[in-house]
Amino acid sequence: MQDASNLTRILGAIAAILFGSGGILALFYGANRIVNRFSQTWRDRILPWVYIGPAMVMLTAYLILPTLRTIYLSFLDRGSDKFIGLKNYTFAFTNDAMLTAFRNNLLWLVLVTFISVALGLVIAVLVDRVKYEPLAKGLIFLPMAISFVGASVIWRFVYAYSPPGADQIGLLNAIAVGLGFEPIGWLVNKALNNFALIAIMIWLQTGFCMVLLSSAIKGIPGDVLEAARMDGANELQVFWRITIPMIRSTILVVTTTLTVLVLKVFDIVFVMTGGNLDTDVIASLMIKQMFKFRDFGKGSAIAVVLLLAVIPVMVVNIRRFRQQEVN
Amino acid sequence: MVAQTSKSNQGSLLEKLIAKAPVHIAVVAISFIWTLPTIGLLISSFRKAEELTQTGWWTVFEHPFNFTQFHLANYADVLTGQGMGQAFLNSLVISIPATVMPIAMATFAAYALAWMRFPGRQLLLALIIGLLVVPLQMTLIPVLRTYNQLGLAGSFLAVWLAHTGYGLPLGVYLLRNYIGTLPKDLIEAATMDGASHLKIFTRIIVPLSTPAIASFAVFQFLWVWNDLLVALVYLGGSKEVAPVTLVLRNLVGDRGQDWHLLTAGAFISMIVPLVVFFSLQRYFVRGLLAGSVKG
Amino acid sequence: MATVKFEQVQKRYDNGFVAVKDLNLEIGEGEFLVLVGPSGCGKTTSLRMLAGLEDISSGNLHIGNQRVNDISAKDRDIAMVFQSYALYPHMSVFENMAFSLDLQGVSKADIKTRVTQAAAQLGIEPLLSRKPKQLSGGQRQRVAVGRAIVRNPAVFLMDEPLSNLDAKLRVQARAELSKLHRDLGTTFVYVTHDQVEAMTMGSRIAVMNGGILQQVDTPQNLYDHPANVFVAGFMGSPSMNFFEAVVQSTEQGLVAQTETFTLPLPHDRQARYEGHVGQQVILGLRPEQIHHPSYAAPGIEPVAVKAEVGVVEMMGHEAIAYFTLPNASEFIARVDPRAKLMSGETLEMLFDTQGIHLFDKASEALL
Numbered sequence A: 001m002q003d004a005s006n007l008t009r010i011l012g013a014i015a016a017i018l019f020g021s022g023g024i025l026a027l028f029y030g031a032n033r034i035v036n037r038f039s040q041t042w043r044d045r046i047l048p049w050v051y052i053g054p055a056m057v058m059l060t061a062y063l064i065l066p067t068l069r070t071i072y073l074s075f076l077d078r079g080s081d082k083f084i085g086l087k088n089y090t091f092a093f094t095n096d097a098m099l100t101a102f103r104n105n106l107l108w109l110v111l112v113t114f115i116s117v118a119l120g121l122v123i124a125v126l127v128d129r130v131k132y133e134p135l136a137k138g139l140i141f142l143p144m145a146i147s148f149v150g151a152s153v154i155w156r157f158v159y160a161y162s163p164p165g166a167d168q169i170g171l172l173n174a175i176a177v178g179l180g181f182e183p184i185g186w187l188v189n190k191a192l193n194n195f196a197l198i199a200i201m202i203w204l205q206t207g208f209c210m211v212l213l214s215s216a217i218k219g220i221p222g223d224v225l226e227a228a229r230m231d232g233a234n235e236l237q238v239f240w241r242i243t244i245p246m247i248r249s250t251i252l253v254v255t256t257t258l259t260v261l262v263l264k265v266f267d268i269v270f271v272m273t274g275g276n277l278d279t280d281v282i283a284s285l286m287i288k289q290m291f292k293f294r295d296f297g298k299g300s301a302i303a304v305v306l307l308l309a310v311i312p313v314m315v316v317n318i319r320r321f322r323q324q325e326v327n
Numbered sequence B: 001m002v003a004q005t006s007k008s009n010q011g012s013l014l015e016k017l018i019a020k021a022p023v024h025i026a027v028v029a030i031s032f033i034w035t036l037p038t039i040g041l042l043i044s045s046f047r048k049a050e051e052l053t054q055t056g057w058w059t060v061f062e063h064p065f066n067f068t069q070f071h072l073a074n075y076a077d078v079l080t081g082q083g084m085g086q087a088f089l090n091s092l093v094i095s096i097p098a099t100v101m102p103i104a105m106a107t108f109a110a111y112a113l114a115w116m117r118f119p120g121r122q123l124l125l126a127l128i129i130g131l132l133v134v135p136l137q138m139t140l141i142p143v144l145r146t147y148n149q150l151g152l153a154g155s156f157l158a159v160w161l162a163h164t165g166y167g168l169p170l171g172v173y174l175l176r177n178y179i180g181t182l183p184k185d186l187i188e189a190a191t192m193d194g195a196s197h198l199k200i201f202t203r204i205i206v207p208l209s210t211p212a213i214a215s216f217a218v219f220q221f222l223w224v225w226n227d228l229l230v231a232l233v234y235l236g237g238s239k240e241v242a243p244v245t246l247v248l249r250n251l252v253g254d255r256g257q258d259w260h261l262l263t264a265g266a267f268i269s270m271i272v273p274l275v276v277f278f279s280l281q282r283y284f285v286r287g288l289l290a291g292s293v294k295g
Numbered sequence C: 001m002a003t004v005k006f007e008q009v010q011k012r013y014d015n016g017f018v019a020v021k022d023l024n025l026e027i028g029e030g031e032f033l034v035l036v037g038p039s040g041c042g043k044t045t046s047l048r049m050l051a052g053l054e055d056i057s058s059g060n061l062h063i064g065n066q067r068v069n070d071i072s073a074k075d076r077d078i079a080m081v082f083q084s085y086a087l088y089p090h091m092s093v094f095e096n097m098a099f100s101l102d103l104q105g106v107s108k109a110d111i112k113t114r115v116t117q118a119a120a121q122l123g124i125e126p127l128l129s130r131k132p133k134q135l136s137g138g139q140r141q142r143v144a145v146g147r148a149i150v151r152n153p154a155v156f157l158m159d160e161p162l163s164n165l166d167a168k169l170r171v172q173a174r175a176e177l178s179k180l181h182r183d184l185g186t187t188f189v190y191v192t193h194d195q196v197e198a199m200t201m202g203s204r205i206a207v208m209n210g211g212i213l214q215q216v217d218t219p220q221n222l223y224d225h226p227a228n229v230f231v232a233g234f235m236g237s238p239s240m241n242f243f244e245a246v247v248q249s250t251e252q253g254l255v256a257q258t259e260t261f262t263l264p265l266p267h268d269r270q271a272r273y274e275g276h277v278g279q280q281v282i283l284g285l286r287p288e289q290i291h292h293p294s295y296a297a298p299g300i301e302p303v304a305v306k307a308e309v310g311v312v313e314m315m316g317h318e319a320i321a322y323f324t325l326p327n328a329s330e331f332i333a334r335v336d337p338r339a340k341l342m343s344g345e346t347l348e349m350l351f352d353t354q355g356i357h358l359f360d361k362a363s364e365a366l367l
């Protein structure tokens, strides 16, 4: 019985895959056919839109319109029936839970970006000098492939707590006890829990920083470094005065990417603590408003706050793109 | 004379080693620390439930060749008893079309943006780059409402389409950057050879862009497979359609202290990404590089 | 095979720059027309308009007796060899050559015969299964030509197809392309900035400068009767010498008088220059028409001009010598290498007055 339903499921999956990919290709072929009936000039005018159309429709339907609608909803009440002005925003910027979330997000932002980038940079420089570089990089980069949920389970296990006296099964507490301390409730201690969560993100993202920075460092022409050494710079000076300035744009890219990622962080908090004990961040509060309190006005307002936070990054990116197009 | 050189050689070799020792120690230590949590999970997932909650996983190294301390029951349990097997299939059903669909759309769009002339091209590109960083959270409520009205909530189609929409900005952007750097002469040569846009696309652009397409494919696949938020919001709680991430997260909520289930479940959720990662790491890294450094 | 006709064709790029102005040019069936001119003069632009890769801003373009302004590149029945060769990197040589036939829906068997035949013609049969990456520059060039000839197009376009080859290979490829043109009998339009290529390959040459067509003629006519100072200076290497002069009437007939020397104008052209007496002109004389007194060719009408020898470049079969006139103006002569010129010595060089060209000083057009 179970097997039979699994079999239909697998067949269904295959059918779905064929439907997904084949359907799209058929769409493009069909549209192309139709456009070929037109005269040359019209064909040239229409064809770009045929190619770009499906993507534009999807972007409009799933990103542009919903974003606009969310902005609109943020001015309505919980059931989206009545216009209530800026009340939701007043809530978003004065509510205690929100203020804690802001504080936490700021903490995440500063610590994750700074430590991941710094650590990634140091590792990138270090692994450049050893023969087993690919292996070391692979191991550090590996967490990038793991989901936030998976990583959360891994780290719940690392942070696992047993009462004093019992054998500790969590790695960290085992070490703490081994060193003669009391076991620590990493996830329940309000002074520590946020840092415990942030550590997971750092563990996940350092590999990303390292890979990007490492490839930027390798992209620096060898003769530039040699010229600096010929000019009498020692390794430290070469690093600070040549390497860092030359990879500045990559550092900027990595930083902005991490910024956006951290602002949106949700899964780790949701799985590890459910946002309890002062660990909520903006994104997890938004989901809470949506599902737990079913207040779509407040949820939308919080989402808009997130959007406002990423707008500077958006502007930087578009500027950078403009510059590149000019070159 | 000879002895002297060889001695000084030895000295310099030793010196080199000593000078490099901190580097080696640091690299090995960091790699070790970074790997340890995952190793712990992997080992634990094979340990017996009682032992797992009694002693730390590192105690297995006290008798490294005693294989009786390991078994596969945790996996059997979580796969059938906790619905992980079903979830694994669901994850595949969700991830593959949610990867193929945006690839097709993004590649066509990227070709048009790179090589076709039409008004508003630059504006569209700027828009797509702007959309690259829009938080998903901005879209959840309206899309969910629409899904509820259409009766799509809780269906695979709902998540396929949503992931397609969310993945497109990166896909278009990444592929346009790549396709835009193909030599203009090649495309013109194909035009002279009598190829229509569609033929140029299928016979020249797609074969030459496989590295970039593969990069985006790997990236999108991992993203969808590892996603929790989209599945949580649009699929709801139904076990019929829940992917591994959702089941794993529910497991954490319901059976938070059953480490034998959690570790095995987590590892099942990780196995596909890890395989993809190890076999296609090159493309994954290239996707990241193209997506970020180039800019 | 087809004729090509440009009628008042103009190209204005999006940024407003006019790259080709009022181009009028007829190319006959089976002709090998070479478009030549300095860098940036609009050769590639003209060729690309013909190919259909660039829109025509105004004017008419005909291939055969069809106006093709609004016909897209793929429907013009034209093949082109790109400077970069533009071989499809993911296809083998065979697939590269078969691509256009495949698109036309030619049967597999036919494709095979035609590709093999073209490959045989170019001597690239052993390369058919290779990828472009595995070919040398010269081999790539042949494959690019092969890709064009399998289609048997109405017109062949080539944009500096030899510029990526080394000097020796270029000479060989030149001869091969000429032979190919003879064998195929198709219309060729060939762009180059190398006037040696133009002279050796073209059945006619069109010289362009600054987006304007200067002159179209056979290589020899172009060389002998350049229409203006630009063409005179551009064709021929080293370049023609130019002196400022005034046309004067003397008892012996008309002469061209410069600051330092006076040359009688040829008898058969006296009537032609009659109307220009007293006028400022530019006098042109090619380096090969200035001879060393000991090695002057027979049959010339020499006038001795005193000049000081400057740098001498020995080329083996000839010597290129730079001379300075008393008024510090300079000229170049192509002399017999046996004349052992010494830098610094003063000589009486012989100017062959039959080789004189006179141009109007203001318009630079031939008089």
Ligand SMILES: Nc1ncnc2c1ncn2[C@@H]1O[C@H](COP(=O)(O)OP(=O)(O)OP(=O)(O)O)[C@@H](O)[C@H]1O
Pocket: C013, C014, C015, C017, C018, C019, C037, C038, C039, C040, C041, C042, C043, C044, C045, C046, C193
């Ligand atoms: N897309 C364009 N937009 C604006 N101006 C252009 C464009 N393409 C070419 N030009 C200009 O048109 C002029 C003619 O260019 P073209 O490529 O035809 O020269 P060319 O004779 O082939 O020179 P070369 O021997 O260097 O290849 C040049 O001044 C060039 O700068």
Ligand SMILES: [Mg+2]
Pocket: C043, C044, C045
């Ligand atoms: Mg050119």
